Amino acid sequence: MSVLHPRLQTMQALLAGSPLTRVIDPDISAKGLELWIKRDDLLHPVISGNKWRKLKYILNHALHVGADTIVSMGGAYSNHLHALAFAGKALGIKTVGYIRGERPAQLNPTLADLQEWGMELRFVSRGDYRTLRAYKTHDSLPGLQPGQYWLPEGGACGLALQGVAEIVAEIDIDYDVLAVACGTGTTAAGLIASSPKSGRVLGVAALKGGAFLYDDIQRVLIEQSAANAADWQIVSDYHCGGFANTTPALLDFIATFQSLQGIALEPIYTGKLLFAIYDLIKQDYFPAETRIVAVHTGGLQGNRSATATNSA
Numbered sequence: 001m002s003v004l005h006p007r008l009q010t011m012q013a014l015l016a017g018s019p020l021t022r023v024i025d026p027d028i029s030a031k032g033l034e035l036w037i038k039r040d041d042l043l044h045p046v047i048s049g050n051k052w053r054k055l056k057y058i059l060n061h062a063l064h065v066g067a068d069t070i071v072s073m074g075g076a077y078s079n080h081l082h083a084l085a086f087a088g089k090a091l092g093i094k095t096v097g098y099i100r101g102e103r104p105a106q107l108n109p110t111l112a113d114l115q116e117w118g119m120e121l122r123f124v125s126r127g128d129y130r131t132l133r134a135y136k137t138h139d140s141l142p143g144l145q146p147g148q149y150w151l152p153e154g155g156a157c158g159l160a161l162q163g164v165a166e167i168v169a170e171i172d173i174d175y176d177v178l179a180v181a182c183g184t185g186t187t188a189a190g191l192i193a194s195s196p197k198s199g200r201v202l203g204v205a206a207l208k209g210g211a212f213l214y215d216d217i218q219r220v221l222i223e224q225s226a227a228n229a230a231d232w233q234i235v236s237d238y239h240c241g242g243f244a245n246t247t248p249a250l251l252d253f254i255a256t257f258q259s260l261q262g263i264a265l266e267p268i269y270t271g272k273l274l275f276a277i278y279d280l281i282k283q284d285y286f287p288a289e290t291r292i293v294a295v296h297t298g299g300l301q302g303n304r305s306a307t308a309t310n311s312a
């Protein structure tokens, strides 16, 4: 099943590499630390970052079982649906997206792309959206037609971890800490399951009340029998007011980081990740000589909706 379907091989050939680059910053060197960034944002202008990693073996499975349609769910600014719609078009698979909330009078840039790429948009109430969350396996959604493949919210399933493991396999330096932003925690779980024991995984929660991530990640690790996994920890106090909320300090940080390092961040995930790392460095959270690798999970398409209040 891990053999890549020919159509997926063709698609993978369109992707660029994800280099590992070092952040040069005198304040970081002064503490005796190293910070590196795994640039998954550079993989592809649309299907960047962890969304490609998570989708890769799910799409492969769907192609191998002969699915002609993938049905999934997300918010109105969803990076997941955005990557899925694009991949579906490239692979010749139909896509259907359940979108939380009412159809807006004017589609935002994310929704406009979904429509342009042929995704069928079905707007559902918040209550119905919550109900959809209960269906966790590819054949579990009631009313699925033959050939239709259900993909749970955020691409959360075991196959997603297989793609995430490739991030770790590509990192060719030793590291002490592997840091990543968390939404559902699926990407963090994949990193934990595949990281060498010497490397600790640090997850930065993008949502308020990120303590749920401990249970969710633990459950995935047990399901995947990843008992030998690396140590890990979640920091929950850098959500900046909640999912898709920002603060002036966060926005300032993102602008400064971008101008000094030439690396763009978005305020929902990767901005909070680097903001957290810089703040933890300032507070001497990391002992001297710690080498940190932060995963840039992409998501920059969301920047077109800077006033977004409804992302997922």
Ligand SMILES: *Cc1c(COP(=O)(O)O)cnc(C)c1O
Pocket: 049, 050, 051, 079, 080, 154, 181, 182, 183, 184, 185, 186, 187, 188, 269, 270, 297, 298, 299, 300
């Ligand atoms: C979706 C997303 C995440 C969160 O991934 P999870 O696997 O849901 O934790 C992090 N960063 C970006 C840019 C994303 O789009």
